[in-house]
Amino acid sequence: MPETLELAPARATARAAEGSLQVDIGGSWRLQDPSPRWHALLGPEKPASVRLASPEVGSWDTSLVVFVGEALVWSRESGIPCDVSALPDKLVGLARQFEGSMQSTERIAHAQSLVVDVGISTRHALRQARGFLQFVGECWIDSTRFVLGKARFRWGDCLLEMQKCGAMALPIVSLISFLVGVTLAYSGSIVLKRFGGEIWVADLIGVAMTREMGALMAAVVLSGRTGAAFAAEIGSMKANEEIDALSVLGISSVRFLVLPRVLALGLMMPLLAMYANCLGILGGMAVAFGTLDIPPAAYWVEMLTIVDMSDVTVGMIKAVAFGLIVGLSGCLRGLQAERNASGVGRAATSAVVTAILLIIVADAVFAVLFHALGL
Amino acid sequence: MSAEPTPAIEVRGLSCSYEDVPVLENVSFCVRPAEIFFIIGGSGCGKTTLLRNLVGLEKPTQGKVLFKGRSFTDADPAERREMLRTFGMLFQSGALWTSLTLSENIGLPLEEYTDLPGDEIREIAAFKLGQVGLSGFEQHYPSEISGGMQKRAGLARALALDPGIVFFDEPSAGLDPVTARNLDVLITQVRDTFGTTIVVVSHDVDSIFGIADRVIMLDRSKRGVIAEGTPTELARAGANPKAVEFLTRRSVRPV
Numbered sequence: 044m045p046e047t048l049e050l051a052p053a054r055a056t057a058r059a060a061e062g063s064l065q066v067d068i069g070g071s072w073r074l075q076d077p078s079p080r081w082h083a084l085l086g087p088e089k090p091a092s093v094r095l096a097s098p099e100v101g102s103w104d105t106s107l108v109v110f111v112g113e114a115l116v117w118s119r120e121s122g123i124p125c126d127v128s129a130l131p132d133k134l135v136g137l138a139r140q141f142e143g144s145m146q147s148t149e150r151i152a153h154a155q156s157l158v159v160d161v162g163i164s165t166r167h168a169l170r171q172a173r174g175f176l177q178f179v180g181e182c183w184i185d186s187t188r189f190v191l192g193k194a195r196f197r198w199g200d201c202l203l204e205m206q207k208c209g210a211m212a213l214p215i216v217s218l219i220s221f222l223v224g225v226t227l228a229y230s231g232s233i234v235l236k237r238f239g240g241e242i243w244v245a246d247l248i249g250v251a252m253t254r255e256m257g258a259l260m261a262a263v264v265l266s267g268r269t270g271a272a273f274a275a276e277i278g279s280m281k282a283n284e285e286i287d288a289l290s291v292l293g294i295s296s297v298r299f300l301v302l303p304r305v306l307a308l309g310l311m312m313p314l315l316a317m318y319a320n321c322l323g324i325l326g327g328m329a330v331a332f333g334t335l336d337i338p339p340a341a342y343w344v345e346m347l348t349i350v351d352m353s354d355v356t357v358g359m360i361k362a363v364a365f366g367l368i369v370g371l372s373g374c375l376r377g378l379q380a381e382r383n384a385s386g387v388g389r390a391a392t393s394a395v396v397t398a399i400l401l402i403i404v405a406d407a408v409f410a411v412l413f414h415a416l417g418l
Numbered sequence: 419m420s421a422e423p424t425p426a427i428e429v430r431g432l433s434c435s436y437e438d439v440p441v442l443e444n445v446s447f448c449v450r451p452a453e454i455f456f457i458i459g460g461s462g463c464g465k466t467t468l469l470r471n472l473v474g475l476e477k478p479t480q481g482k483v484l485f486k487g488r489s490f491t492d493a494d495p496a497e498r499r500e501m502l503r504t505f506g507m508l509f510q511s512g513a514l515w516t517s518l519t520l521s522e523n524i525g526l527p528l529e530e531y532t533d534l535p536g537d538e539i540r541e542i543a544a545f546k547l548g549q550v551g552l553s554g555f556e557q558h559y560p561s562e563i564s565g566g567m568q569k570r571a572g573l574a575r576a577l578a579l580d581p582g583i584v585f586f587d588e589p590s591a592g593l594d595p596v597t598a599r600n601l602d603v604l605i606t607q608v609r610d611t612f613g614t615t616i617v618v619v620s621h622d623v624d625s626i627f628g629i630a631d632r633v634i635m636l637d638r639s640k641r642g643v644i645a646e647g648t649p650t651e652l653a654r655a656g657a658n659p660k661a662v663e664f665l666t667r668r669s670v671r672p673v
């Protein structure tokens with residue numbers, strides 16, 4: 044083959060000859076270079092027949108197969124005969140395969156009209172809501188079975204989870220709640236200084252930590268640390284057919300996997316929140332001593348004038364609820380995960396998002412509730 | 419064959435779909451007691467789907483599955499659990515519980531369904547592991563053994579409760595030929611010793627001719643069974659051309 048043909052760009056020229064269209068293909072056809080498209084070649088008027096020839100084609104690859112294949116598809120759809128006998132046999136064979144693959148591609152609609160999309164999303168949302176309710180129902184049934192002594196509870200797993208979500212979370216909970224105490228003390232003192240009431244920093248931090256921030260910070264840390272881990276663990280068990288193996292044995296995955304984890308969080312969260320309260324108060328105390336010259340003893344006495352058992356109780360009730368929320372959303376997202384690696388990642392992400400969302404909502408509900416109860 | 423015994427498994431007019439996409443339509447067949455029954459077919463024709471519907475992991479859109487004449491599809495939860503007790507299943511990936519040791523994996527079904535003391539459960543687990551050639555690996559975690567060993571451990575777990583029916587999803591996939599043949603030998607042994615009914619999804623032709631009593635072939639475009647019989651019957655000229663092609667590994671149709 045002459046050198047010039049190898050280097051010449053791909054071209055296809057159409058010329059009319061007695062009502063039929065003669066298309067000459069030439070040059071070298073490579074996927075990475077621009078090449079003509081069949082449909083761009085056709086003029087406005089329909090020819091009676093088409094004939095393809097390749098008098099001076101150089102090297103070619105799939106781009107030429109697509110060109111000829113599109114011609115064949117067009118010919119089949121428009122009913123205009125297309126003569127390819129002048130083309131190399133190898134090329135025609137591949138082009139016929141291309142035509143075949145165009146015919147047999149099942150159209151899976153991934154993008155559709157707005158109405159269809161809205162319909163699909165609505166159905167999806169309904170299914171999600173149903174899945175959530177079903178999950179909560181299953182948890183309820185399985186935990187009553189356990190309370191009534193009809194089903195065994197996996198205490199060993201529960202203890203292990205308690206260790207993982209409780210004891211091992213202490214360092215990060217310490218750091219975060221101490222710093223929250225510090226931050227609150229600094230920003231509180233800006234306002235309180237104006238009234239000459241720096242000592243009230245103790246009240247501010249005492250109330251804020253015990254009623255709100257202790258439980259909230261512990262919950263946020265655990266949703267990122269433990270909730271996501273639950274979702275990833277359970278999601279990868281699902282991808283690995285381990286959940287199916289449980290179902291085939293008639294073992295409820297809720298009882299086996301969910302209850303020990305949720306209970307572990309429900310038990311550990313109040314302890315962690317209590318610990319967070321202490322560390323937050325300590326942080327506030329440090330700032331008060333360092334920058335406001337309030338001795339720790341005075342700080343402590345001042346704090347006890349406002350913080351009482353009801354504040355601590357409010358915080359603990361919230362902590363239990365947050366623990367259950369984190370545990371349930373982690374496990375639910377894990378069980379809903381798609382059966383592949385990226386499904387596991389998405390499950391972990393959505394577990395954190397769901398947990399934090401529900402925690403904030405629950406916190407608001409509690410605020411209204413406790414206000415109404417006068418707590 | 420006038421007095422056919424009650425089939426171990428009877429599938430009547432089963433249809434399965436994912437979301438709204440039908441995979442199988444109106445599938446019916448019977449598996450006789452103590453038979454090694456193969457479900458074969460090309461990739462994506464719905465073999466795994468059929469198996470998942472048989473054991474209740476998916477809910478069929480239509481039709482029924484009966485085990486020893488009792489409907490599994492309509493069973494209430496207690497009855498269902500009782501029937502599940504008699505099943506064992508070996509998943510394609512082995513599906514051992516990764517957080518448990520092999521001994522605990524095999525002990526779990528026993529813990530769930532029996533009141534045996536812990537030391538006896540451990541003894542049974544060690545015995546079952548020995549049966550599949552994994553003595554000494556009791557305290558290993560699944561991640562510490564090879565794929566073929568995981569499959570064998572999965573088999574030991576499937577056999578833990580001495581099930582009446584064992585389902586296998588592509589037991590030889592991903593195994594070297596020798597290990598695959600050993601697994602076939604194990605399957606036959608189980609059947610011969612306990613009279614277990616065995617359902618295998620496979621596209622390993624050597625296994626099919628080696629151990630299958632009867633075979634059904636599924637087809638993707640037909641969404642159902644296209645051939646049924648012994649392997650030699652299906653491979654004979656004059657049988658369904660797709661089955662002949664599959665079993666003789668020779669193309670009988672123009673490409």
Ligand SMILES: Nc1ncnc2c1ncn2[C@@H]1O[C@H](COP(=O)(O)OP(=O)(O)O)[C@@H](O)[C@H]1O
Nearest residue numbers: 436437441459460461462463464465466467468
């Ligand atoms: N979880 C699922 N969701 C939707 N479609 C699925 C799912 N699993 C399998 N399918 C589809 O069902 C068909 C049958 O799959 P499968 O039973 O796994 O085939 P086989 O085991 O015979 O290779 C395939 O076309 C596959 O795309």
Ligand SMILES: [Mg+2]
Nearest residue numbers: 465466467588
């Ligand atoms: Mg499969």
